[in-house]
Amino acid sequence: MILPHLQIARAHWVLGALFLAILIEEYVPLMGSDGRPVRSRSLFVPWGLMIGAVGVWATTVFADVVHDMLVHTLWGDILFAAGALELARRRGVYERPWLDSVLPLAFVCWGSLFVIHVVMEPAAVGGGWHLAMGLLLIAGGILEVVRLQLRRAPRIPLAALPLTGFALALIVIPVSQAT
Amino acid sequence: MRAGLASRARTRALVAAACACVALAAPSTAGAHASLQTANPGSGRTLSAAPQTLELAFSEDVIRRYARVSVLGAHGEDLAGPPRVAGGVVEVPLRPGRRGSYTVRWRMVSSDDGHASAGAYSFGVQVKPQAPVPVKGLTVPVAPQLLAWLQFLGVVLAGGLLTVRALVWAPARRVLGDESAPDATAAIAAAVVGAVLALHAGTIGFLVGAYLVIGGGFTGFEHAAIEPIRAGTHAGQAWTATTFAWLGVLALLVAAWVTPARRETLLACAGISGLAAAFGLSWASHPSSRGTLALVADYAHVLASALWVGGLVALVLLARAARSLPPARREAITRACVLRVSALAAPAVAVVGAGGVYLALRELPDPSALVSSHYGITLLAKTGVALGAVALGGYHRRFVVPRLAAGTPVATLRATLALELGILLAVLALAAVLSQSAPPG
Numbered sequence: 163m164i165l166p167h168l169q170i171a172r173a174h175w176v177l178g179a180l181f182l183a184i185l186i187e188e189y190v191p192l193m194g195s196d197g198r199p200v201r202s203r204s205l206f207v208p209w210g211l212m213i214g215a216v217g218v219w220a221t222t223v224f225a226d227v228v229h230d231m232l233v234h235t236l237w238g239d240i241l242f243a244a245g246a247l248e249l250a251r252r253r254g255v256y257e258r259p260w261l262d263s264v265l266p267l268a269f270v271c272w273g274s275l276f277v278i279h280v281v282m283e284p285a286a287v288g289g290g291w292h293l294a295m296g297l298l299l300i301a302g303g304i305l306e307v308v309r310l311q312l313r314r315a316p317r318i319p320l321a322a323l324p325l326t327g328f329a330l331a332l333i334v335i336p337v338s339q340a341t
Numbered sequence: 342m343r344a345g346l347a348s349r350a351r352t353r354a355l356v357a358a359a360c361a362c363v364a365l366a367a368p369s370t371a372g373a374h375a376s377l378q379t380a381n382p383g384s385g386r387t388l389s390a391a392p393q394t395l396e397l398a399f400s401e402d403v404i405r406r407y408a409r410v411s412v413l414g415a416h417g418e419d420l421a422g423p424p425r426v427a428g429g430v431v432e433v434p435l436r437p438g439r440r441g442s443y444t445v446r447w448r449m450v451s452s453d454d455g456h457a458s459a460g461a462y463s464f465g466v467q468v469k470p471q472a473p474v475p476v477k478g479l480t481v482p483v484a485p486q487l488l489a490w491l492q493f494l495g496v497v498l499a500g501g502l503l504t505v506r507a508l509v510w511a512p513a514r515r516v517l518g519d520e521s522a523p524d525a526t527a528a529i530a531a532a533v534v535g536a537v538l539a540l541h542a543g544t545i546g547f548l549v550g551a552y553l554v555i556g557g558g559f560t561g562f563e564h565a566a567i568e569p570i571r572a573g574t575h576a577g578q579a580w581t582a583t584t585f586a587w588l589g590v591l592a593l594l595v596a597a598w599v600t601p602a603r604r605e606t607l608l609a610c611a612g613i614s615g616l617a618a619a620f621g622l623s624w625a626s627h628p629s630s631r632g633t634l635a636l637v638a639d640y641a642h643v644l645a646s647a648l649w650v651g652g653l654v655a656l657v658l659l660a661r662a663a664r665s666l667p668p669a670r671r672e673a674i675t676r677a678c679v680l681r682v683s684a685l686a687a688p689a690v691a692v693v694g695a696g697g698v699y700l701a702l703r704e705l706p707d708p709s710a711l712v713s714s715h716y717g718i719t720l721l722a723k724t725g726v727a728l729g730a731v732a733l734g735g736y737h738r739r740f741v742v743p744r745l746a747a748g749t750p751v752a753t754l755r756a757t758l759a760l761e762l763g764i765l766l767a768v769l770a771l772a773a774v775l776s777q778s779a780p781p782g
Binding site for chain 2: 212215216219220222223225226227228229231235242245246249250253255256282283
């Protein structure tokens with residue numbers, strides 16, 4: 163079985179929707195009983211990341227060319243590691259200050275892999291979009307890292323803009339490119 | 342109130358995002374490189390007579406000047422004539438062939454984007470096709486033996502270690518009273534390392550195997566069509582299944598890490614899944630082509646080896662983790678676990694020996710092959726080193742275990758236990774070399 167481009171596009175669509183849900187869960191403000199914003203402890207985000215990792219590894223297994231396999235292998239690894247660390251943090255099993263940076267750094271890594279994907283195959287279908295989406299992820303990740311360093315962070319982080327743009331692009335573009 | 346509103350808004354948003362997953366439409370496909378769409382004879386086909394032509398249809402037009410096709414028989418003879426190209430269809434006249442398995446190797450350059458793509462598959466004439474043969478003289482910077490060894494280590498650390506822990510720790514806990522296992526975190530870490538090693542060594546190993554078959558340099562291989570090798574060979578099928586199995590093991594390990602209340606149950610499930618994933622190693626090995634009994638013997642050999650070595654790793658981890666406990670407690674826990682591992686090791690060693698002898702008899706055409714072939718010499722070396730581990734295990738069981746049961750401190754066992762483990766890791770390395778060697782005849 164080879165995954166035709168349309169199936170791969172559909173997989174991207176599902177991943178885009180999953181990513182959008184993760185963003186909403188992570189960045190829509192949640193108020194505690196005292197009216198102050200609190201960080202979500204929902205397990206949706208980490209399990210979403212790990213399910214996404216299995217989906218990306220499935221692309222590795224069913225990819226029809228080698229360079230797709232290589233890129234998606236790294237992608238899956240980063241998704242899975244980020245999901246596992248987030249899960250441990252939200253369950254209170256493993257809490258360290260640096261864990262706050264896991265998601266933003268994961269965004270930067272995924273963005274970099276998008277760019278590498280384009281560099282490895284510049285003439286591929288949707289190469290320009292891949293590049294733009296990679297840059298959106300990198301921008302979102304960096305903005306989020308900067309926000310974490312600020313004492314008075316805005317209630318809705320600026321990083322949500324490029325990251326939402328990325329999620330919507332992931333939903334819309336692959337299918338339109340493949341049809 | 343505000344918290345409730347925010348929570349409801351969040352739920353609605355999540356539901357809306359999930360709904361986006363459902364509405365997947367169904368239009369047509371698009372292509373990139375010249376990928377093989379259909380072939381006649383196709384991958385994995387068995388024909389009643391040798392074909393006179395080979396037809397390959399690609400997703401894009403290909404450049405005639407750069408079209409390369411070979412059809413190699415068992416003795417390296419190439420049946421392919423000069424290819425005729427019409428758009429994306431390549432027709433190759435074939436010289437008369439005999440009964441046997443044939444490897445089709447192709448390399449094309451797309452006239453659209455100028456990129457090279459390559460691939461290989463096999464078909465059979467009056468016989469079931471074998472896996473495509475590797476390109477002669479091709480070398481890779483990563484030793485397949487090292488990758489096989491890392492996969493064995495993964496099975497030991499994730500499958501053997503966790504399964505033995507489940508068999509040993511639960512009864513020991515019943516004897517000693519309800520107490521959390523001191524080595525659980527170390528066992529999870531070791532199993533994660535094992536599963537990650539097995540997952541990635543398996544992927545790299547599959548790619549190395551595919552590269553050796555397809556050939557054509559790394560640049561061409563980057564765009565090689567991998568699907569016929571993944572779906573049409575035991576190595577590819579095993580890799581497909583074990584990749585998902587190892588991901589499942591990793592998910593169970595993460596769940597065990599974050600759920601202390603169900604940790605031991607989840608670790609036991611991960612251990613059994615790790616042992617199940619080891620079937621991929623047997624499915625991709627030489628014995629799998631020698632019938633069901635040889636395949637079962639090989640799997641039993643691998644499982645028993647994983648339990649034997651995994652048991653020793655479990656004891657080493659336990660001894661280290663128990664250092665933080667009060668001396669009397671430490672002594673009681675370690676003694677109970679050593680005695681149970683010793684009881685489990687004896688049948689495991691018996692299965693390893695029986696499976697090994699049966700497989701040697703199936704793989705070696707005659708006794709002289711033991712000293713006249715690379716495979717036989719490696720098998721002899723592996724058996725010799727394994728006998729050293731068996732002798733040390735026998736010493737433990739005959740002399741040390743009775744003393745431990747009588748109350749001698751467990752510390753007396755530490756040095757010889759580490760030695761036995763070291764020897765067994767060397768045996769695994771020789772087993773990895775053996776798994777990558779062709780049996781004689």
